[in-house]
Amino acid sequence: MSAQDLDDSARKAKRHHFDRHAPDYRDHFEEITEELHQKCPVAWTDTYGGHWVASGHQEVFEIARRADVLSNDNDVSGERRGYVGISIPSAQGQRYRGGFLEMDPPEQRHYRQALNPYLSPAAVARWTPVVDELARASLDEKIETGSIDFVDDLANIVPAVLTLAMMGLPLADWPIYCEPAHAAVYTPPDSPDMPRVRQQSIEMSMRLYQAILEIRENPRPGLIDALIHAEINGEAPGDAEITGALGLLIGGGFDTTTALTAHSLEYLSEHPGERERLRRERGTLLDPATEEFLRFYTPAPGDGRTISAGCELAGTSFKEGERLWVSWAMANRDPKVFPEPNKIDLARTGNRHTSFGLGIHRCIGSNMARMTFKRMLLAVLDRMPGYVCDPAGAVHYPTIGVIQGMQHLPATFTPGPRLGPSLDETLEILQRACDEQRLAEPVTRRHQQAEIGRPAE
């Protein structure tokens, strides 16, 4: 054995088989997490060409914020160090980077500086009336029937339409983006349906590319306009880079909030006492309950990184070029930080969960996710307080490698009256509000909340 091999086997002494894409990981998540925490909160696994996996909260905390020795870069054109981004295994045949989540500073910082004024808490709060109208109209479509699919009929629609509105895209186009955004995540790579899903994703990218050209020609406010005019390392980004960033915003904005909402509604159906408590005590419970659902269900369960400089972190010595999986989901179940981690406590305190990541790549849509989730949840609690989910019809993603999501969540409830116009009509009303009030301007240019006028019933 060479000195190099000896060194490697010593460094990688804490080994554990770990395959986050296997259905087994979803089915035995709590046991696997517990085992990793106890035996090796930083472990080496041989899967996917070999990589590190960090699962302990303290370890994740120490490692994830070290942007000085970690890289998110996806060097698709081989211009830098050949790093392969945030997916393990790396995405095959990717032609452009996954937006600023696959970049390092200073570039990454420039993108975020351009987009933050659209996504800050103050910026997002302006959209609350729009989200309330969308939730109202989505529930109205089903309220008289007594049955709903919370994924298809609510949690897919509201985040999708809001994301398009913020981008400056036509709201009525939401179905074009919605299906591929979800299907690209839940369809296994070897599924016979994959070619169709890939085709849809290509069409979505083409549509986005076209939108960039249109908005260049006829400017309208929103995230696309912000990207077109962004200054990245002193220059405007190219169309491929902008398309990558838009893909990231859609990927981040659609499936994750849907996943959180569906899981939380499912839990509350199984725990009607907790649901009633949350409905009654929303003033004090809604915030901590939202953070607890985020912790427990961690919609985006982790991120890959590349070690960019040899370093010693959390008791492990890492070498340049090695790959590392940072598990937000497992860090969120560490009993050293979260007492009774596998239990949902709606009033949990000290909940410093990692569901939006840690460090410079903190989810840029976190404020939007929270607001959209809370407004959808309240709408359901107010209008369908006694809903019952049908476990036989609930479809969870078979694996949780990318997103811990749900595809369907059917439920029944006591029917009630509609409160306003149909979803299609509402989309038209909201589109007019977006256009006339320029709702998608950054908060630095527009401070007021959206005003949604509705025709009298």
Added chain:
Amino acid sequence: MRVHVDPEKCQGHTLCAMRAPDLFELSEIDGHSSAVADEIPAGREADASEAARSCPEQAISLS
């Protein structure tokens, strides 16, 4: 009790202001937090401590 938010560590998770909006203010532009005043008003220590405990980046120090 004094409070400080380390601007190098804060990443704008907003949990502090969610717990104690009178003690922490968020930048309109990026949601990063700063203390409204260095000194915590009497009777508000518990919420300040809870804000510090729940900060994912551990950016808040109390003294």
